[in-house]
Amino acid sequence: MGGPLLEVRDLTVAFGPRDMPLRVVDGVSFALDRGETVGLVGESGSGKSMTALSVMRLVPEPPARIGGEIRLDGRDILGLPLREMPAIRGRDVGMIFQEPMSSLNPVMTIGDQIGEAISLHGRMTPAARRARVIELLTLVGMPDPEARIRAYPDQFSGGMRQRVMAAIAMACNPSLLIADEPTTALDVTIQAQVLELMTDIRERFNSAILLITHDLGVVAEICDRVIVMYSGRIVEEAPVEALFDAPRHPYTRGLLKSVPSFSETRERLYQIAGSVPPAGTIREGCPFRARCPLRMPRCAVEMPPMAAHGPGHRAACWATAEEAAA
Amino acid sequence: MSVLIEVEGLGKTFHDTSARLGPRRPPVRAVDGVSFQVMRGEVLAVVGESGCGKSTLGRLLLHLIEPSEGRVVIDGQDMSTMGAAARRQMRRQVQMVFQDPFGSLSPRRSIADIVAEPLDAFGLSGSRRARRETVADLLRMVGLPAAYMDRKPRQFSGGQRQRIGIARAISVDPSFIVADEPVSALDVSIQAQIINLMQDLQREKGFAYLFIAHDLAVVRHIADRVAVMYLGRIVEIGGKDQVYGAPHHPYTEALLSAAPEARPGRRSGRIVLQGDVPSPSRVPSGCAFRTRCPLATELCARETPPLVEVEPGRLAACHFASAFPITRRRNAA
Amino acid sequence: MTDTSGLLDPELDAMAEREAIAPAPTMWQTVRHEVFHRPATRIALAVVVIFVLVAAFAPWIAPYDPLQQSFLAINQTPNAAHWLGTDQFGRDVLSRLIHGSRNSLIFGLLSPVFAAVIGTTLGVSAGYFGGVVDRVVSRVIDMLMAFPELLLAILVAAALGGSFWNIVIVLTVAFTPGFARVARASTLAVKQEPYVEAAMAAGVRTPVIIARHVVPNILAPIVVLMTLWSASSIRIEATLSFLGIGTQPPNPSWGNIIRDGLNNMFATQWPILSGGLAITVVVLSISLIGDAVRDVLDPEAG
Numbered sequence: 001m002g003g004p005l006l007e008v009r010d011l012t013v014a015f016g017p018r019d020m021p022l023r024v025v026d027g028v029s030f031a032l033d034r035g036e037t038v039g040l041v042g043e044s045g046s047g048k049s050m051t052a053l054s055v056m057r058l059v060p061e062p063p064a065r066i067g068g069e070i071r072l073d074g075r076d077i078l079g080l081p082l083r084e085m086p087a088i089r090g091r092d093v094g095m096i097f098q099e100p101m102s103s104l105n106p107v108m109t110i111g112d113q114i115g116e117a118i119s120l121h122g123r124m125t126p127a128a129r130r131a132r133v134i135e136l137l138t139l140v141g142m143p144d145p146e147a148r149i150r151a152y153p154d155q156f157s158g159g160m161r162q163r164v165m166a167a168i169a170m171a172c173n174p175s176l177l178i179a180d181e182p183t184t185a186l187d188v189t190i191q192a193q194v195l196e197l198m199t200d201i202r203e204r205f206n207s208a209i210l211l212i213t214h215d216l217g218v219v220a221e222i223c224d225r226v227i228v229m230y231s232g233r234i235v236e237e238a239p240v241e242a243l244f245d246a247p248r249h250p251y252t253r254g255l256l257k258s259v260p261s262f263s264e265t266r267e268r269l270y271q272i273a274g275s276v277p278p279a280g281t282i283r284e285g286c287p288f289r290a291r292c293p294l295r296m297p298r299c300a301v302e303m304p305p306m307a308a309h310g311p312g313h314r315a316a317c318w319a320t321a322e323e324a325a326a
Numbered sequence: 327m328s329v330l331i332e333v334e335g336l337g338k339t340f341h342d343t344s345a346r347l348g349p350r351r352p353p354v355r356a357v358d359g360v361s362f363q364v365m366r367g368e369v370l371a372v373v374g375e376s377g378c379g380k381s382t383l384g385r386l387l388l389h390l391i392e393p394s395e396g397r398v399v400i401d402g403q404d405m406s407t408m409g410a411a412a413r414r415q416m417r418r419q420v421q422m423v424f425q426d427p428f429g430s431l432s433p434r435r436s437i438a439d440i441v442a443e444p445l446d447a448f449g450l451s452g453s454r455r456a457r458r459e460t461v462a463d464l465l466r467m468v469g470l471p472a473a474y475m476d477r478k479p480r481q482f483s484g485g486q487r488q489r490i491g492i493a494r495a496i497s498v499d500p501s502f503i504v505a506d507e508p509v510s511a512l513d514v515s516i517q518a519q520i521i522n523l524m525q526d527l528q529r530e531k532g533f534a535y536l537f538i539a540h541d542l543a544v545v546r547h548i549a550d551r552v553a554v555m556y557l558g559r560i561v562e563i564g565g566k567d568q569v570y571g572a573p574h575h576p577y578t579e580a581l582l583s584a585a586p587e588a589r590p591g592r593r594s595g596r597i598v599l600q601g602d603v604p605s606p607s608r609v610p611s612g613c614a615f616r617t618r619c620p621l622a623t624e625l626c627a628r629e630t631p632p633l634v635e636v637e638p639g640r641l642a643a644c645h646f647a648s649a650f651p652i653t654r655r656r657n658a659a
Numbered sequence: 660m661t662d663t664s665g666l667l668d669p670e671l672d673a674m675a676e677r678e679a680i681a682p683a684p685t686m687w688q689t690v691r692h693e694v695f696h697r698p699a700t701r702i703a704l705a706v707v708v709i710f711v712l713v714a715a716f717a718p719w720i721a722p723y724d725p726l727q728q729s730f731l732a733i734n735q736t737p738n739a740a741h742w743l744g745t746d747q748f749g750r751d752v753l754s755r756l757i758h759g760s761r762n763s764l765i766f767g768l769l770s771p772v773f774a775a776v777i778g779t780t781l782g783v784s785a786g787y788f789g790g791v792v793d794r795v796v797s798r799v800i801d802m803l804m805a806f807p808e809l810l811l812a813i814l815v816a817a818a819l820g821g822s823f824w825n826i827v828i829v830l831t832v833a834f835t836p837g838f839a840r841v842a843r844a845s846t847l848a849v850k851q852e853p854y855v856e857a858a859m860a861a862g863v864r865t866p867v868i869i870a871r872h873v874v875p876n877i878l879a880p881i882v883v884l885m886t887l888w889s890a891s892s893i894r895i896e897a898t899l900s901f902l903g904i905g906t907q908p909p910n911p912s913w914g915n916i917i918r919d920g921l922n923n924m925f926a927t928q929w930p931i932l933s934g935g936l937a938i939t940v941v942v943l944s945i946s947l948i949g950d951a952v953r954d955v956l957d958p959e960a961g
Binding site: 160187196241251275276 | 514516542580602
């Protein structure tokens, strides 16, 4: 089949009164291909999680109003009746959340929970299901899976629970895996294990992974492409090397410069002035302009369009668009 | 530089003291025989994963938690043998900055009351007018307009609240500040602001930090020396460049190699440790790290490696540390 | 020097300026907003104030002596001379109600306030200090909780007699464990708050921490409980009086107005109706005020 696996066009998620809406996601467009890992990066209030939840239709409507178009494998997700969504979640799209404990049922064994995910999408004999559960647990690197299927979630550590979550997400070989801050609650040595697992899943099943994170280190580690969001909008999109080598949006530049590095030590960190604006509160012009060193009068009036800066590299900034044109 | 804080054999075991009936949970050995020194005006960072005891260690230094054994000597005075009144006066020397910028400020008090709390506690705030002026100066020092002092914390963003918490800590001019994960709850673009502020204040006022963190890049930036903890014990301690450059303990090396860096193309050569950190209520015999250690031998299960000097100013607790630094050994293999 | 340049950008500064013109609401503004912008609370407050005034000035307000009997005017229905009629002894029901409000309101307010003070002290000590204090207080609470307050009150009143102070003490003892339990649980929760630890770390003395950080934050449930139990207290006093061990006849309280009325129910219903209505109105008003106070104490309000 041609075309991208996931295509999001002009997605808008708005709350509040219609004449003064709070747009927490505003005109977001991107696409995802099979076998690709894309990082969706942003700070609190950037709309990154809301974008991902919209893809799963997990944003409650009302109060939210969702506009635009989301196509998964050519199917219009926003046009589907809500009752068809559970079949798509799980079979076509798997999800991994930040806090694995709250996503698992504490009174069911993990074997039953994974088994439930499998049987949601096709009948199976109990023996076949059990075999599949063990296969999945082995796949996600669970030691001694035969014994562990009878254990309850609280008997696992955070990293192991995240593996269980991954096993549930992978139960029906979904073509798209959405991971919302999957390693944020984990320690670095455990984070390394989970990142390795995700890379492994992608390679084995040719799944697409949409990784939502605030951690640029994680992005550099496993992503092929990066989408940077700020205050509900995409401000830059680029292949991972291009983004880290030559960022084109002042926000991305500031962010990369402000993160302390292992290899070189500086006297002082670069700092982006000001605070992160609450979602949707900046309604006109470029949302980053108040904190931007390249700010010009035009930024207050008009949101800059995405300008091309190389293959697959786009950024929404008046100043750097001029740089590129010059 | 003179010694400001001296910690000797500090340990803490938490026992299940709940009033309920039934079997007691096993005791948790949170901190075990920790010794180190902090020099005047120095930044000592403590790194480690959750449950390694780094937060408990910070609280032991302030006697927010009573140590089970060992002692903390501040400025030549032993906190454990001190009377209650003297110990309270000692508190002035040692202040704390917390991780949670939302929870650590009381929601019903004004910014002025929060910032002046340590001053009030030690009777240093003076007249009403003097107190407001002091608060105004402190707010300006942390980069907040003094006009904000009559507001409540809920009107501020996370980064601004952390500034308020820092103003509170420096209000009594301490010589030592324990900062427990001060930036890990903040947005990435705000972290740099707070780190810069903490560094600027430290250079200006000359106090020392115990900087507790799990973010190794942040530690690399701010610390002079680094202590690595695993299951309640210090496994390695030394100058920042030495520890980051050539770790002597296999855990330090794994930790450094696991930390993702904001720079693509570093994907190979990572050491991925297997398994999880054991529970602090069931610390393995001998070397606590042996269950995950790629170098573990039968000796490690039998004997706890002592923290010994492997280079001047550099200590590590590994049976193989003094023989050869880990990186050199791997390169040779 | 600390770099503060460009910390607050022009736009956010402008926002701050606008906010500065309208400063954060003061405590009094919050109180006014919560209390006076709700008609129900305003009415409730007025009702309680009126009842308190009536109780305070009872001898001057009451049209007759509440104890004065008259065989010429028994079991009257409301009329110009006796607005709420008379009872079987010809006593004026309105006057008895007015004088009875003294006993009922004193019971209704005194015991819950005493119990709140004692219970909160015990509960906060148990929750804050833990250990032996906690274990002793918790066991005593459990033991007292095992007795229904009414049963306890009846037992003590039967043993010691039904004097005014005996009843107050009994009700206080009966209510204390409830306050202690709520205070203990809330203290345990507040003690975990990072700002309490921050105060400890700053070197604040324990009594100051308790007074400044713990008590204000557990006050909301205590106040709600107090209003709840001032209602129960009036009710229990009425029950005790009804059973004949509360306020002793011929002295009036709302409880024994109802009791006396019950014996004479088929002759006139007015004593029961007016006594019952008085209790209902006061209890309802106190609960409404309790709700408003709770909202004022909520730091996120307004």
